[in-house]
Amino acid sequence: MNTYVAVDIGASSGRLILGTVDEGKLNLEEVHRFKNGFTKEDGHDRWQVDHLICEILAGLEKIKARGINRVNLGIDTWAVDYVLVDEDGKKLHNPIAYRDSRTNSAVTNLTSALPREYIYEKTGIQFQNFNTLYQLYTEDKADLEKTDKIMMIPDYLGYILTGNAVTEVTNASTTQMLNLRQGLFDKDLMGEVNVEADQFPHLVEAGTLLGGVRRKWRKQYNIPETDVITTATHDTASAVVGAPGFGDNWAFLSSGTWSLLGAELNTPENGLDAFRENYTNEWGAYGTYRFLKNIMGLWIIQKVKEELNNQYSFAELAALAEKEKSFKILIDVNDLRFQNPDNMIREIQDYASETGQFVPETPGEIARAIYDNLSLYYADSVHKLSAIIGHPITTLNIVGGGSNVALMNQLTADLAGITVVAGPGEATAIGNIIVQMITTGDVKNVVVGRHLIANSFELKTFAPRKDANVDILTKYRDFLATKY
Structure with missing residues (x-):
């Protein structure tokens, strides 16, 4: 049976949770916890994403110190926020947090040109002033010109770890930019916010193997051999x-x-x-x-x-x-x-x-x-x-x-x-791990996974x-x- 790590990051904290199966029960153990939050920077509330990478690697070091030499790892975070990345693969700025005030009037302004019913019929996504659609609507146009790729937060973290860039659909759908019928980013909506479809990495389903952690991180940190699975990242x-x-x-x-x-x-x-x-x-x-x-x-x-x-x-x-x-x-x-x-x-x-x-x-x-x-x-x-x-x-x-x-x-x-x-209280980390287990074949499907959960937790x-x-x-x- 494989060993799994759920990287579960919320607005105020993040954890690395170790998951193993013993005698038909899924066991969880928190091995590393760290703080998260946005800070005021250049007039905006911004996330410190470099800090998140360092904490993920620090947590993996703790796992290696236990004598665990190989793990699978999945990352989940909050939705809607994104990182702008240039042609050299470098972020332009720390990403702006969804609670930033820049989008307070964005829904009203954008829907004065596009009726709400039109947007909802296309996307099926509710109207919230912090949706990615409205964040991009208020984004600095000069920064968008410099942007090669737009990456959702968990996709960016996976990219930094592995060098492989994807857009996972459970998080991408929260942008209010995916077309329900086409299963792709909607060109009309993207045009309204001055973004092109190829600025997002290609779409993948939850449970896609992203790749191994890059050699440079394994040289810099004493971490296990790690395969990153793009789990349900939202x-x-x-x-x-x-x-x-x-x-x-x-x-x-x-x-x-x-x-x-x-x-x-x-x-x-x-x-x-x-x-x-x-x-x-x-x-x-x-x-x-x-x-x-x-x-x-x-x-x-x-x-x-x-x-x-x-x-x-x-x-x-x-x-x-x-x-x-x-x-x-x-x-x-x-x-x-x-x-x-x-x-x-x-x-x-x-x-x-x-x-x-x-x-x-x-x-x-x-x-x-x-x-x-x-x-x-x-x-x-x-x-x-x-x-x-x-x-x-x-x-x-x-x-x-x-x-x-x-x-x-x-x-x-x-x-x-x-x-x-x-x-269970730790459902997010558990679901993260269940998707990983389905990918590796340790669990057959979601129904089997949910029976495992019901049998494992009070x-x-x-x-x-x-x-x-x-x-x-x-x-x-x-x-x-x-x-x-």
């Missing part, structure tokens, strides 16, 4: 592979910095109902589509924790929230004001004042407001999802960090009236309670419709 795509859902009536909620709630489909759904509700058809592994809704997610509580000087752990904030009365305030968690405010706590309090509601003051009240309203938004989205895809949803598989928040899981089960299965089930306050969901829907 972290949500990996998380969905790592969700142990079976049958036709399950949905997923990848609950982390972002919450991605949706269903795995074999054909895209880009009709008017999906368009009106801003659902997206991101491409998944093995010919599937992640039909989902982007929800602001645990970013809100992460910022609150930080603003409280990290004096409370997430578990402690959840415990404080459980002591508070539920649903004292209603919040549209997807309001753009919560995307990157200067102060999240003050933004929540200002929102409450402006809408004439109870103003949360204590850490427990603020945390309760966040978990209550995330659960309300999840439940509402489950119902809308079921209506759009045309069949009932009986189980919601919650994976990622949010699967550990029992309060939110139970509220979601109550409000949606469905069974919630929570776990899952918790939350059934809807009979005495739950389900009427609040109707009140919440009315609030979202009329709050302004």
Whole structure:
């Protein structure tokens, strides 16, 4: 059996996780963790991608120090951001982060020339001001002239490690530039942002062998012999592979910095109902589509924790929230004001004042407001999802960090009236490894991989309670419709 390494990098941290199979169970071990984040540089929020490369290699050194001489490695990161690379293979600048303010008006400006319905019919991708389409629309034209290749973040990391450049489809679809019918970058949309199709490396499916780590890195660092597999490079795509859902009536909620709630489909759904509700058809592994809704997610509580000087752990904030009365305030968690405010706590309090509601003051009240309203938004989205895809949803598989928040899981089960299965928390790394295992032949297919996951990790089930306050969901829907 092979040894696998999942490089899983999020907005605030990255990890190298070692995966092995023993007695029919997949075992994970975090061997290296490092910080990530954007910093202000040349007037923009930019990622330090050289730092990420150094940390990947440092993690591989730790693995070699254990006596492991050969590994397979897959990389997943967040979506939409990219690196501009010149003809010499050098990056022009550190890549701008999607939370940068440069795209605040980009959707409005671009769709004044191209109707939203036209773009959605082509791509099936939801409208978010940070999509790659709008980032490129605001990109420095002089830099685009110098650009030979545009590489998504995980593709760039793989390129630096191996010297081979590709564009993996699960991440590429989030650009809002892939044509659903053609399976290629859409020439009309690319023309609107002054980019040519050949500026992106060729498209490949998840599970493609990229190549071995370059000799120069093996000379500079004491690392194992490493084959890089282009896994499902968008972290949500990996998380969905790592969700142990079976049958036709399950949905997923990848609950982390972002919450991605949706269903795995074999054909895209880009009709008017999906368009009106801003659902997206991101491409998944093995010919599937992640039909989902982007929800602001645990970013809100992460910022609150930080603003409280990290004096409370997430578990402690959840415990404080459980002591508070539920649903004292209603919040549209997807309001753009919560995307990157200067102060999240003050933004929540200002929102409450402006809408004439109870103003949360204590850490427990603020945390309760966040978990209550995330659960309300999840439940509402489950119902809308079921209506759009045309069949009932009986189980919601919650994976990622949010699967550990029992309060939110139970509220979601109550409000949606469905069974919630929570776990595994490390679904993204697990899905990354499962794709690698399918590539090497250690696992036959995704279904077999999901059975391996269900057999390997503890899952918790939350059934809807009979005495739950389900009427609040109707009140919440009315609030979202009329709050302004």
